[in-house]
Amino acid sequence: MEFAEHIKTANVEDVVLRQPLQPPSRGTLCITGHHLLFSDREESDSRQVLLLLRNIDATEKSVENLTGYSGFFSNASHSERMSGSSGTITMKCKDLRVLQLDIPGMEQCLNIAHSIETLSCLDCVSEMYPFFYRPVELSLPEQWGLSSPEMHYSQMKELYEKWRLSTVNRDYSVCSSYPPAVIVPKSIDDDTLKKAAKFRQGGRFPVLCYYHKKNGMVIMRSSQPLLGANRKRCKEDELLLQAVIEGSDKGYIIDTRSRQQAQQARMTGGGFESKSFYSRWKRFHRPMERGKALQESLIKLVEACGDESNNMDRWLSKLENSKWLSHVQNALSTAGLLVECVERDGHSVLVHGSEGTDCSLLISTLAQLIMDPCCRTVEGFLGLLEREWIQARHPFQQRCAHSAYSHARLQQESPVFLLLMDCVWQLWRQFPLALGFSEALLLRLATEVYASDYGTFLCNSDQERCALGVKERTHCLFQALLRPTQRDYYSNPLYERTELAIWPSVHPQSLQLWKGYFLRWTQQVRHLEEAQEEIRNMVIEWGKLACS
Structure with missing residues (x-):
């Protein structure tokens, strides 16, 4: 099977991404056989979001008019907001994140939703991403696993x-x-x-x-x-x-x-x-x-x-x-x-x-x-x-x-x-x-x-x-x-x-x-994580000083 068969629309411009703990951002959306890639073109550091499609547990799509455009991006035209030519895809992930994509064009939205729904539920194990993952810093081990x-x-x-x-x-x-x-x-x-x-x-x-x-x-x-x-x-x-x-x-x-x-x-x-x-x-x-x-x-x-x-x-x-x-x-x-x-x-x-x-x-x-x-x-x-x-x-x-x-x-x-x-x-x-x-x-x-x-x-x-x-x-x-x-x-x-x-x-x-898992995409837990990381760094530094 070719993954391309399930990708009717590979790239979409002018997509709005809404994700936990981050402000909405506008950029380019790309669908591959295993990933959803979003690039924020408006940020100087060109932030990217790379989401493994296997991580998506459920999708919900809507082709209603998007009120979000007027609330966050004033340059969106009135006709774009009211014409019904845009759609929303809500992706609920297995790691409990909920992401939303606002996609201009009803057809593009439906095509993207179809690709996500299909590629996130592939049953054939040998077609899953681990068989294609080849990081530069790792080589396939001679012995797989820690022991036997x-x-x-x-x-x-x-x-x-x-x-x-x-x-x-x-x-x-x-x-x-x-x-x-x-x-x-x-x-x-x-x-x-x-x-x-x-x-x-x-x-x-x-x-x-x-x-x-x-x-x-x-x-x-x-x-x-x-x-x-x-x-x-x-x-x-x-x-x-x-x-x-x-x-x-x-x-x-x-x-x-x-x-x-x-x-x-x-x-x-x-x-x-x-x-x-x-x-x-x-x-x-x-x-x-x-x-x-x-x-x-x-x-x-x-x-x-x-x-x-x-x-x-x-x-x-x-x-x-x-x-x-x-x-x-x-x-x-x-x-x-x-x-x-x-x-x-x-x-x-x-x-x-x-x-x-x-x-x-x-x-x-x-x-x-x-x-x-x-x-x-x-x-x-x-x-x-x-x-x-x-x-x-x-x-x-x-x-x-x-x-x-x-x-x-x-x-x-x-x-x-x-x-x-x-x-x-x-x-x-x-x-x-x-x-x-x-x-x-x-x-x-x-x-x-x-x-x-x-x-x-x-x-x-x-x-x-x-x-x-x-x-x-x-x-x-x-x-x-x-x-x-x-x-x-x-x-x-x-x-x-x-x-x-x-x-x-x-x-x-x-x-x-377990707030760190079940509530980890909330602002309160993020503050707690930042505090814990700071404490961790202080303990490590103290340990280094004690050993020197």
Whole structure:
């Protein structure tokens, strides 16, 4: 496909751009296969706005007369304002910006709107911008990403006695959503793993995702067992979980569904571990919203943040009705339970819901961040995200196809990764010295997951990335963020490493709206960002003086 087929009008002069925190400006609009480019010809420095079309979540067009011309540009003729020959395109972006283009000429306006709507929703992964992005300062890496399961295992010598690296999934035939190599108990052979995989939804048999060096306990991840209405059993799965807690009196299972949801899953072939066959495992049900419910929560929150009525009661009511902070509280609370099991009680834990690709990753990531100081540096945090979300297959292409503004019918979209960033921000705010990265890193990641120059968040699994050549043909965001200049910018100058667990408070009074993300296009938050940046610069300068 040629992108030119979708571009009926490539350039338009005399366009007015209105964007948050900036005065209206007049200039030239250009549409390319992946970007919208606006050049302000009236400014001496010729300011430009470059917007990735993938970032546009929804467009609204109108061919009514533009009153804006008379209000801001007195030289617009009366006939131009009243003839109906102009149009307006409102672009609502996935990063929550709302931009408006006033375009002279109805036909040009409709052509531009059609191009934006088409090019912003391309489904073919290999036609997306990361495959065309070639910055001068970067070259395609020989090794894509920060690490691999093999490298991670080789660096954890504590695992060697009881755990091994299995390549049973090297051709993705056992589990299409797992990486080629996984860490499993040493006493379990590959044939046993293959049989256990058939007993778990999508083949996601229990694998190790975290080893706690303090006491040797582990966190395992999987999908739900396929018991069905007949309550089938799988001795290989039972043997695998028994090997996980060898030498211990019991283990815990945290199911991210309610007991009722887990029981209902039997009607469609799923279910949960039976006490009869998993007698040494104690199960907790901690229901967490996912899918459509979580997406609708985000939509309501963004709507509340865009309410300009200045009515306090209305604002508070909308914020509460969105239930977003309840989801934040629930995620942190469930992660806290997981940490209690491993850190305080000294027992290993298996985490799963139904598919094991959403809430399971969310709480295992938060738990590791709470427990492990190695995960709290910039590099450690990015490595954690790579292991838990990229390699362990969160379906980014499905979950992040649309954000809060889209008019499309909700399908598989769900802001689970954005919820993670919000939860990490709550930790960052409660423990400003314990995390080695800044809020800016969380904002960058929360933006990139929806629209990016990099290939890191493309596709739904490692298998898909390999099939499409993502690792050979695109740049890795995490590697780019660790370049010296980027690392310095995203580091926390107040960071002081602590070996202690950082236990977050989940009381309602302790949790706050993430203003830096949800209100970042408002003037009040911009002033706060400027003040924070000034403080950051002062701290850095003070540190340099102290070292000299």
